[in-house]
Amino acid sequence: MCLAIPAEVLSIDGELATVDLDGVQMPVSLALVDGVSPGDFVVVHVGYALTVIQPEEAEAQLALMRGAAMGDAT
Amino acid sequence: MSDRRLFTRRIDLRKGHVELVHGAGGKASAQLFEELFRPAFSNPALDRGDDSACLTMEGGRIVVATDGHVVSPLFFPGGDIGSLAVHGTVNDLAMGGATPRHLTAGFILEEGFPFSDLKRIVDSMAAAAAEAGVTIVAGDTKVVERGKGDGIFITTTGLGILPADWPEPPGAHRARPGDVILVSGTLGDHGTTILAARDDLPLMAPIESDTAPLHGLVSALHAAAPGVRTLRDPTRGGFATAINEICRASGTGALVREPALPIRRPVEAACEILGVDPLYLANEGKLIAIVPPAEADAALAALKSHPLGADAAIVGEIVADEDCFVQVETVMGGRRMLDWLVGDPLPRIC
């Protein structure tokens, strides 16, 4: 319903960040999020960062997916 | 080059602008030809300065194509409307199996268009024509009032010769079930470049247009795979629309393997951001070839050994399907359809 994509924050200038997705760069507003640092991945929608990706949660989910065939992993 | 007795002051190609008078057919039109177009495109047929060119073309059947060119922005990474106007028509001839020989060019200029930009475009056309081995033998220039054009439109018509080793020219109707589908390289480069270069989209992408003349690649392909049935350059509408056109014309379907489709990472990324599918975006230097299965490997090797075909790939095959559907086996192992382009590939948010 809402096209949003995770992209890496390269640099921050006030409320404006430059993010990168596989070499494609674009300006993104940080008006909606606090505590973002270069190197973080943010979910970008209509030019705004909606949230910061939690790497440990992503890892946990990937581990869960890899182990899915082992049975109930919840 | 310019005739000093006729034109007292040279056109200021650095700071001047196109005026209505340059398209009025009088002295100013003649001066524009003498000082800009003729020096750039010079060849015996054009230099005569007549309204028509008289040509001798030997070697086979004559192939003709015409193509109008409008693009915004006019200059983009990898090319400009000038090189595009040459490659677009050269490639239409090449997809008919022809060796391109000559072009004519019609220019619609907007009043106020800078001569410096026009000179850049004309020089780019001249360079592209020289590279493609074609001469621009006749042309026309009209000027429209300011606000009634988008700077410059260029229509080119091309003449080529179909060599005798094509008993039947390649055509979309010739594809048949079992044939193999090849593409000559990465898809969506030109369309993504144009989208990213639009000033209302704030994308910076390390990609450039693939605009290039393809008849050399076609020769190499044809030498290795003489039975090649269909050639198509997937311009507007992209790969998806071109393969659907082929299926409709030949009354077949197609099965395309998504993981085999060559797409550059930044093109894929830009398309994810914009919500568009690279398979619907234009290419200006790529071709789709349909070849009999026995010639597929040779065709692939020939494409890959040519500089313009380094990323070539076998991407699927023609199948029997009375509905003429193009199906895709997705990266996840499921299936979906690949339909014609509907409307424009507009960026979307949902």
Added chain:
Amino acid sequence: MKYVDEFRDPAAARNLAASIRAEIHPDRDYRFMEFCGGHTHALCRFGLEDLLPGNIRMIHGPGCPVCVLPTGRLDMAISLALSHPDVILCTYGDLMRVPASKGDTLRGAKARGADIRMIYSPAQAVDIAAANPDRQVVFMAIGFETTTPPTAASILAAEAKRLTNFTVLCNHVLTPAAIDAIMTTADGATGAQLDGFIGPGNVSTIIGAEPYEAASETWHKPIVISGFEPNDLLQAILMLVRQVNRGETVVENAFARAVRPGGNTKAQDMCGRVFTIRNSFEWRGLGEIPGSALRLAPAYAAFDAEARFGIDYVSTPDHKACECAAILRGEKAPRECKVFATACTPEHPLGSCMVSPEGACAAHYLYGRFRKAPEPSPAAT
């Protein structure tokens, strides 16, 4: 693309699909509604149906803001743009082709001289307003809770820049209200037949998973919040199967990398300042739903295009043969509509479900039409 490619790994997908096959009870059906159009799009785009066992049925929900926007709201925008020469109407590309009354579109109005500009971000609309002080810039805003905070931020930016020529035609809608509406349709058929929901992912980055707990409890349905990559969806389906098998009906968050407990409170606060809840709003296909949409709060009435230009909403009925309403509620499959792929195609959409590639009909037309077997009604067994 980090955090994208890992979730498109075919080996992990096979793993998940094998788990789903191993855990389903073959003697029953599992009917899950993916609420979001983004989920619908991903299911169809990646051909995930082929990985799922036949007794798992995915029913496309109404979660596409373009699809649920009633025709009358588009009519408002078109009439505003055509009747006020000083207006620059800015909107997302998604809306340009959506049919309004009498077959008109924003694109058609643009061709007839209205100044309608496609933007990628609401920040661009603010920039256009700043650059054109003698024009009125109206941002035609659509979207669920995901897209609302950027609109709020753009209004606050316009306020900070003291722009008096920037207004918003607000069509922002709320997802929990829509889920309730699906569960309480006239005959209640769909709701009763559903075994669970795949909950909105990007919406939940803003509002969190908690707002769905009431619906889950009230209707006794499991809800699993999912991301938009194929393996996110397969994992969410597996979690729904497990809940159904155990007889559980709770809200689970399978998109924890982006959805934090409580959501994004900063974005919520900004929306709370700028917007207030409308008493009622019409959804295409679902009708009037109380408390299901936002308008400008009284303190920000100066940015309300409806107030600035005195435009009123007039409800317009859908095309008679169009089954969009039933399709948006999940009661009918696209194929069951008489005009599907005949009079109604993506080139000439009659109904909203055929317009956006996230609409149930367009997704089926563009990606699934080759599946020859007619689908039985998702609501009928």
